[in-house]
Amino acid sequence: MQHVGINNNSLVSLNYSRFNIESNIGKMGHALITYNASSKLLVASWFFEGTTSGFMPKTSVSYQIDLGEILPEWVTVGFSGATGLSNEENVIHSWEFTSTMNSTRSDVNKESYIITKYKFQVKVVVVEVTCSILFVLVVIGVSWLIVIKKRRSGDGFDLDKASMPRRYCYNELIAATNGFADDRRLGEGGYGQVYKGFLTDLGRVVAVKRIFSDVEDSEEIFTNEVKIISCLIHRNLVQFIGWCQEQGELLLVFEYMTNGSLDTHLFGSRRTLTWDVRYKIALGVARALQYLHEDAEQCVLHRDIKSGNVLLDTAFNTKVSDFGMAKLVDPRLRTQKTRVVGTYGYLAPEYVKEGRASKESDMYGFGVVALEIACGRRTYKDGEYNHVPLTNWVWKQYVDGNVLNAVDEGLKRDYDVNEMKCLLTVGLWCTLQDHKKRPKAEQVINVLKQEASLPNLFTDMRA
Structure with a gap:
């Protein structure tokens, strides 16, 4: 055989x-x-x-x-x-x-x-x-x-080369990316471009993020990301390898994610993700937020949770990325008033109106991502749904008792019904208009693992 x-x-x-x-x-x-x-x-x-x-x-x-x-x-x-x-x-x-x-x-x-x-x-x-x-x-x-x-201590291991993150010379990253060649470009965002590279000192493939120097507050974005992610270590966060600030260039080096970002699988040309993979990804994002909000040495607000910032490694494990907009929280304050940053469609309403970033506003972004994973649709879409945000459309299905009508047709009914109801309900729970009624990451994890019961959202009807 x-x-x-x-x-x-x-x-x-x-x-x-x-x-x-x-x-x-x-x-x-x-x-x-x-x-x-x-x-x-x-x-x-x-x-x-x-x-x-x-x-x-x-x-x-x-x-x-x-x-x-x-x-x-x-x-x-x-x-x-x-x-x-x-x-x-x-x-x-x-x-x-x-x-x-x-x-x-x-x-x-x-x-x-x-x-x-x-x-x-x-x-x-x-x-x-x-x-x-x-x-x-x-x-x-x-x-x-x-x-x-x-390895054990005292075995002669070169700590200087192995310690991460480390500062790289500009020429090292030029060589790694073949001079930032077009065929090495992995993608482009509002603040810069990402290139595939190979670091000979580590013998590994990496992703090099090149921040646009002409972007407003580019140095602040660069410094902020280095400062915050250097202190974070978690299996569901992208690994930060190093940085470079030379010749007017602002460069960040991360582990290379073979399977790209979540949005390219949900809405792009990459192959469709099976349900068990999707559910694992949602749990991974929740665990990353639990770490950032509760378990890190100092609470971190990501402020730009979206499917495009959820990367996937070779085994489709979740890796939350892009900490350029992240903010360390003063432990004496529950929320912090800041300039509104992030991506339209993933921003909590109270954050847009008042500029108050909080754990709850991060959980709102997670809720939108959870709904995108379950529905296979962008949070905000032209055409068929006449600009109705995904959250509102799924909420209507939920109220009508037909929440499974929102499921991604690409799954061809190949999913666990209890898990699907769970993820859709969690997505709506996290995007409630009243931020005080949104769950913490730990509550989401317990519900997704089916170790806690689903909330009754009918008592929290939207205005």
């Missing part, structure tokens, strides 16, 4: 799943293999371009295995292919290996292992297959040399 299996130094698979290659010959295939050392879960998933949506059922296989017990202290990670006695022709389009390592202070003191999550992605074009079995093997000790050592 054609299959993908997980093997541990043996031809007998620990677990396997059917691999439907015959009906996909000639199509671009994507394979993703992730390992999370915290949960000790190894997962392989795949899909072929031209399918209707994301990772479909039976296109993944997983097995719980402790690689820390199996692997030596130094390892090499790579891949290879084999066809047995038959012949076949394949083309490797591209492949990528990324690794994130996180450790707490207590971990270092105890000289315990750093918790590590390994990820890499292989894209394959199958040109011709003449054998009955196609193997994609993950090999430890063969091929591309990426050496990862479980």
Whole structure:
């Protein structure tokens, strides 16, 4: 049987799943293999371009295995292919290996292992297959040399190069982006452009944000982002790697997000996200806000929560980005009066009217994003809905008892009904006109995890 299996130094698979290659010959295939050392879960998933949506059922296989017990202290990670006695022709389009390592202070003191999550992605074009079995093997000790050592203090590790964030020279970032070449440009916003680059000192792909120097308060935006995000570390926030301020240039370096921003999947040309991925993304944004509002050393108001600022890594994990408009909160004040910044359609009404930024105004932005995820529609749209904001349209469906009519038709009814009702209700809850009735991030997380009951919003009817 054609299959993908997980093997541990043996031809007998620990677990396997059917691999439907015959009906996909000639199509671009994507394979993703992730390992999370915290949960000790190894997962392989795949899909072929031209399918209707994301990772479909039976296109993944997983097995719980402790690689820390199996692997030596130094390892090499790579891949290879084999066809047995038959012949076949394949083309490797591209492949990528990324690794994130996180450790707490207590971990270092105890000289315990750093918790590590390994990820890499292989894209394959199958040109011709003449054998009955196609193997994609993950090999430890063969091929591309990426050496990862479980580090302990005093092992001679170069802290100066590894410590992040760090200051980069302008020439380093020029080289990394090939002179900010047009073919390296990932996108453009109101304050600057983002380019794909490669840092040789880290051996990794990065995103370089180039802030327009002629934008009003550009230096303030740059300084603010560096100041705030340098102090933040969370799995659902984009990792800040470094910065550069030379020759009139204002540059920020972040981890590269393979799957771009959420809005390109919901409204753009990227492939449709499956429901389980969407729900995970919503939870990730809520967890990021919980950290910013309650768990960070000083409360941070993001002030520009929107689908375009929700980035997705290789495994479609949520990474909230863009802290140029963020603000540190004086712990003595519940709200702070500021100049109104952000994106139309995601701004809380009290913030627009009075300029008072608060946790509740951030939660309003989250509510709009939650509705966009569930409905697959922009918050504010011309044409069919005659400029009716998405929040108002979904609210009408809710009041009429037909809230599921708002569901994205692109999901083709392939979703969990309870989760869908939950996300739609949470979106409306967070966008209530009365900011005092909006939930905190922690309440949202509990409801989305179905550990708390849904609120009855009929008692909070809009004016």
